[in-house]
Amino acid sequence: ADTIKIGVLAPLTGFAAADGESVLNSVNIAVDKINASGGVLGKKVELVVYDDRADAKEAVSLAHKLIGQDRVVAVVGGSYSMPTRAVATFFQEAQIPFVAAYAVHPDITKAGDFCFRNGFLAEVEGKAAAKVATDMLGAKRIAVLYSDIDFGRTLSKGFKEYIENKTTGVEIVYSKAYPFKEKDYKPYLSEIKELNPDLIMVNGYYFQTGPILKQAREMGIKSIILGEEGADSPKLVELAGPSAAEGFIIVTNLNRDDERPVVQNFIKEYEGRYGIAPDMVGASAYDALTIIVDAIQRAGSTDGKAIRDAIASTKDFDGLTGVIKGFNEIGEVVKPVQVQIIKFGKYHYFGVVDDPDIINP
Amino acid sequence: MDSYIITIGIFIAINSIVVSGLNIIVGFAGQISLGHAAFFGIGAYTAAILATKAGMSFWLSLPIVIIITGTIGLLMGLPSLRVKEDFLAITTIGINFIVEAFFMYVPFFGGALGIGGIPRVELLGKPLHGFSFLVLCLSFLLVVLLVSWWFTKAWCGLACFTLRDDEVAASTIGVSPIKFKLLAFVIGTAMAGVGGALYAHYMRFISASDFGFPVSVMMLSMLVVGGMGTVWGPILGAAILGLLPEIFRPLIDYRMLLYAALLLLVIRLQPGGILGDNGFVKTRLRIFSRGGKK
């Protein structure tokens, strides 16, 4: 073949279509950049993008299409947990390296040695958030409100574990899950308001956390609100309203104030091309793709095993989502957790968590 | 044959099995169900749990799957004795949501993480994958078809047809609505269970959202498009609605729109289903004619 084919699975339609679009935009920027600088191994990179609608069954047929018909050399998993978890097994069997961009299901990397993850494990992020809440923000009485999916469950578990084991005098006064499709958070917030905690740890996507911010502030809740990467989207400010969003803090993997050119160029390029600010989902997919391409380059081959070994030996990779220290033995990424705060309607640097015992799962 | 084509074939075969079950409930017995995916899910989860927690083989667990799904199907059929038509439709939607919530929130079922690591089906010590798994699915489909076909020929089928038309009148000729409605529910849901077991062992990872309400809707669409109350309709419907989105795959952005438009068009032009009474395939073969109609 005269191109090197890399597969991308993303939810371009359906309820998660906005994330799919973000993935698509970002990998397009990445691939253009790679090809503009001569491609890899002297060949151009060609992306094969399919829409899995964030649906496991669709994703499995598409995985087979990528494996059997398109014969891709590696795949970026740009979709949600369930489809990503379902396809990981099949890529493992076909011995095609697979890098999940932001899906959080813990079993994805356990499917085998061909499966990697560039996003944080939810538990890692939970622990990091707990550290931010207690160390950086000094909260003593904390409420936890989380989205009732695998992500929220494991994240809040990590959060609580950290508080229990690593801190003293900190109390979790409230902890409840809300269903994924929730729109009205007032029943929860009313309860929280009554308890008047120092800080509310809110887990969820921007379309959940945004309204939570809005409704909480409307109801007169004054507590600090801390979120995580799911809320990492410029849309959050729009949905929460500028005043409610102000001062909101998240743990994530994209630091907009990172001076490194890779970050600043990407942000400029993205805003220029699409007229909106990028988010963490896109950035993670961008990294997943560039990690693969970097590995191919270093492997000097498109052989599956060679690429796998090269990905596994990634070290201090200059990624969009921070300097990637590498992947651990089960294929989980090791990189610092970024802490961002909204100021004047934009995410800015607030801090970073890079304690090895937190970020190394 | 490449693995992609085989995968599509497998999904179509599994859907045909499940939709045939739905057909017995809705098409033959006239009990509208919008929650069939729940039973598909119960079959899949039972198989997955027996395989991962009890280490049972597919073959050993299959009878248990059938019994469990059928029994739960029987229980879920009970509301149909009390509520009818639209009320029943809504009740079955409710059942779907409740069952999905169970899978999602009860840790025993893997909770929000789903169940992974489901082994492959083995036959004579050899794991079946790709083509051989397709053959397995087709064999089950054949059995399901035979049951459906016989159902239209047996007294119990005729009893169900009378129930479909008029329950009170059916009772006056000695048909017990309880018995025959529940019979249809048991057989129909057991078929869904078989489909679910195959699905679980093929996907090898399942989660609650695979069996949500949209899946039920998809199955009903397959049935309506293919031809409600016909033996072959479920297969045709599963094939059409399984293939269309794949054919439109290259259109990426317009794919689902086109799919929706075509579904609408088919329903609009062939409201009785393609194999139905006034459908496009009007055939003299009795096997194609809606149970008991001329």
Next chain:
Amino acid sequence: MPLLEVENLHIAYKEIEAVKGVSFHISEGELVSIVGANGAGKTSILNAIMGLVSPKEGKIKYKGNDITGTAAHERAKMGIRIVPEKARLFPQLTVWENLMTGIYGIKKQVPLQERLDWIYELFPILKEREKQAAVTLSGGEQQQVAIARALISDPDLLLVDEISMGLMPILVDRVFEVLQELNRKHGKTVLLVEQNALASLEISTRAYVLETGEITFSGTAEEVASDPRIHEAYLGG
């Protein structure tokens, strides 16, 4: 000029040809009967005149206007009403509401109280059942509501399909008397389809015999009644 003219009417349901080229006419002030066997097409003809089925071929003229393509509700406004076969009430509406549909849109033009009094005198049970849903009425009560619903608007042309079905004998007599009275005293035109040919021919001025979709005999009521074949089949010899 005839009030109603039907020319070469063909009615088909898919393959079944129910009515095959029927022509007849009714002058103003006539009371005409159609008699015929089961499935002869009587109901189909009445429904076509009301506009409830559309004929495959043929013409229907009312008061000189071609109404073949006119919608049923327009025909109703022109003064045609039907007592349909099997009553066909609005099952979930009460008796009162069913009656009110009979004067939908013309409530202001009719002397409502007067009509109601008249109807309740004819069918006293309906007053008792005023608030009851139609579906729970007995068969005969339903038939009474159907008749009342058609009569309450005082139509110019009344189409009656098996009016005596399910009525008790005492009422059958009364209803035929009322039809006759409407016709003779008030000059209303009535088209009557009835299996109870004895009763219907007695009050009719003219009659048609319909067999498998075609008119095979017509004449004055006496002529029809005295035709031996008709007598055999409908009047029980």
Next chain:
Amino acid sequence: MSGSELLRLENVSKQFGGLHAVEDVSFSLNRNEILGLIGPNGAGKTTCFNMISGALKPTAGKIFFKGTRIDGLPIYKIASMGIGRTFQIVRPFYSLSVLQNIEAALGMKKYQSKFQYWQKWDTHHTRQKALEILEKVGLADMADYRAGLLPLGNLRRLEIARALALNPEVLLLDESFSGLRQEEINKLSDLILKIKESGVGILLIEHNMRVAMGLSDRMVVLDHGRMIASGSPDSIKNDPKVIEAYLGKGEKKHAAS
């Protein structure tokens, strides 16, 4: 007499809200007997049928079939014991063919069994039997039509045929002759008489007095849910209460036979 008694109603009542549709009605039906049940519209006749056939549960009183109490049993049980009925407002299986409507009824025994309902129904034998019954009511040439498309008169005959297919000991006919012309009424009357001769008890609701008086061995008259008279057709015909409430002055015309 009690040896031939098939059906007995004892002080049966039915109330709908505040309405007493049937009040304290008692009568019995014997083998080889046609009992005419007449009365004004809304008198409670159909309600009686509904209670006997199990579609409604009496609010008071008892119903016996061959000595067994049946009130409150489900419809299909009562049907399978040997009580067949027709509906005043016809209820065919509209999507089935005329033939299949009858065939379905022929399966009554199979439906009660544990597993026989898995046997094939579409056999030559069943078809033949169904055709025979259709022949009797004069619908044989319509066997392959969809029942939903039949004109009303034919549906009435279909109802009778379907009830006959149950091979019942008690037959409940609810205005089965209305909507038929005289010629057909005569034919069906002959059929009904034959059925009666074969040992069946028939309960007949009919507003056509020529038919009712002609066929019935005895009659029971209901008015406002109560029994106001019973006896031979001749005595009923001349009962002033019945004339007043039901037959009217024109009674002669209707009852002429």
Next chain:
Amino acid sequence: MDLFIEQLMNGLAIGAIYALITSGLSLIYGILRILHVAHAGVYTIGAYVGLTVYSLSGSLVIAILASMAVCSIVGILIERVVYSPLLKFPPYVPLIASIALLLGVEEVMRLIAGPQIHGFPVSIPLPTITMGNVSLSPTLLMVYIVSIVIFFILWFITSKTDLGLAMRAVSQDMSIASAMGINSTQIVRLTFAIGSSIAAIAGILVGIYFNQVYPTMGAVPAYKTLALIVVGGLGSVPGAILASLLLGIAETLLIGYANIPFPRDAIAFVAMILVLMVRPQGLLGNVRKKI
């Protein structure tokens, strides 16, 4: 106590929102007995048109009127082109068509406006009412006021006017209704127009209330409203509204006081199944059956 009152108000608000979406559907369901899932699609269109017109004109009133007009036309078109030829088929046939329509609307909206969620920031010229610890925001007040007005109008139309009688007659037997002089087609069309304009209002209000307009915003209402109209009682608008309010309150109190780890929808459906088992005809349904 404060908490309880606040939760009750929360519940009422969400109930009022359910009722807004449901009442129009109930009207339409009442007339054709179609499980009109695509109503949620009309509602989505309503929200988008409202948002667009609002951002162009800056006037909420103009936005609502424009949206009502567009949605009425869409509603009428759906009835004419899709449903009316399917009426003689069993109810699942139009249901599937309706589901296809909803999917189509979602896709069209995604293609036109993009998959992202759009905010719908409007400042409502209403005060915030505070009673002790309980506060009612302007958007909430707006939802209450508009719902009450709409409910009153609907109640008046359906139970006090000839139009209401005609609607009920048409819903039971279209052709006999025509024979009584009722223009059935027109009544059906009018019903779709009214129901769809209410959907437009609902789309805009819900969009403002949650500050979210996005292509799949109809997905949850699509089936939840079906459940509500059925539980309310066949085609009974007051029943649908009552069911909506009760459900809103029940959900909120259950979330607030019982730590059931079940999603709202599952709670809703458990409640609905319970209601249907006790009252198979729905809350205010007075469907009388022949035996």
